[in-house]
Amino acid sequence: MSGGFTFKRCPCPPVTNEAGKVLACKRKHGSWYFAAETRDELGKRRQIRRGGFATQAEAQVALAAFSQAVNEGTWTDDRNQTVEVYLRNWLEQKVANGLRATTARSYRMHIDGYIVPAIGHLRLRDVRPPHVEDLLRRAAAPRAKGKTPGPSTIRRLHATVCSAFATAKRQRYIAFNPAVDVELPRTSRPKAHPWEPEELGRFLDHSAADPLGPLFELAAFTGLRRGELLGLRWADVDVERSRLTVRRQIVQLGHATEVGPIKTAGGQDRVVD
Numbered sequence: 001m002s003g004g005f006t007f008k009r010c011p012c013p014p015v016t017n018e019a020g021k022v023l024a025c026k027r028k029h030g031s032w033y034f035a036a037e038t039r040d041e042l043g044k045r046r047q048i049r050r051g052g053f054a055t056q057a058e059a060q061v062a063l064a065a066f067s068q069a070v071n072e073g074t075w076t077d078d079r080n081q082t083v084e085v086y087l088r089n090w091l092e093q094k095v096a097n098g099l100r101a102t103t104a105r106s107y108r109m110h111i112d113g114y115i116v117p118a119i120g121h122l123r124l125r126d127v128r129p130p131h132v133e134d135l136l137r138r139a140a141a142p143r144a145k146g147k148t149p150g151p152s153t154i155r156r157l158h159a160t161v162c163s164a165f166a167t168a169k170r171q172r173y174i175a176f177n178p179a180v181d182v183e184l185p186r187t188s189r190p191k192a193h194p195w196e197p198e199e200l201g202r203f204l205d206h207s208a209a210d211p212l213g214p215l216f217e218l219a220a221f222t223g224l225r226r227g228e229l230l231g232l233r234w235a236d237v238d239v240e241r242s243r244l245t246v247r248r249q250i251v252q253l254g255h256a257t258e259v260g261p262i263k264t265a266g267g268q269d270r271v272v273d
């Protein structure tokens with residue numbers, strides 16, 4: 001990185017000496033800036049300018065701190081991005097890199113429904129843990145018609161924020177991840193009421209004549225996810241050995257469906273009795 005220089009900006013016309021050098025204005029108005037050259041994450045040269053300093057000495061101190069951060073590899077630059085602009089680009093890149101359609105839909109819902117309304121206007125470098133905690137509290141608050149997001153919704157939202165800011169830190173846009181170690185709001189976990197064996201038996205007896213009866217029975221005795229059940233083909237079923245292999249799933253995306261791999265790598269091509 002070059003040493004850089006300081007200069008003053010004010011509304012006065014430039015004044016030069018006998019050698020033609022521009023002299024700094026002697027009046028106590030305007031503000032001081034520094035300029036220095038560095039390289040971005042792709043190795044391209046960039047000139048960085050920072051201003052608003054009251055004196056030249058303050059600008060020189062800031063220039064020295066900037067030079068030290070660059071040399072130590074701790075300097076960051078968010079490119080004046082807001083959180084909303086960054087998140088849009090982040091999701092676009094994730095999709096281009098092969099993000100699952102269902103995960104992309106979940107990220108987009110979090111971005112549009114929660115993150116952007118709460119902190120989308122902030123500069124990326126200005127986000128702090130209290131901003132994230134406030135975002136999560138607002139997300140956990142009761143909504144229209146008395147509906148309250150459950151704990152899993154808040155955890156997934158927090159995971160989205162963590163992932164987005166982790167990428168921003170890795171790309172040297174920010175110095176730290178403000179979503180790490182934040183306190184999640186307390187939410188009441190809804191109590192599950194699974195069917196008793198007698199209740200499940202009555203349901204299966206009642207649905208035996210239904211075209212989807214075999215599907216309901218398979219779901220009850222294997223525990224497959226809905227998308228995995230819908231993705232089964234006859235080639236996946238070994239009737240003689242009474243087992244099947246889970247190879248794909250079908251998920252709904254709006255009014256369309258998509259065929260893809262199983263949700264987790266560990267569940268891919270698993271054999272179920």
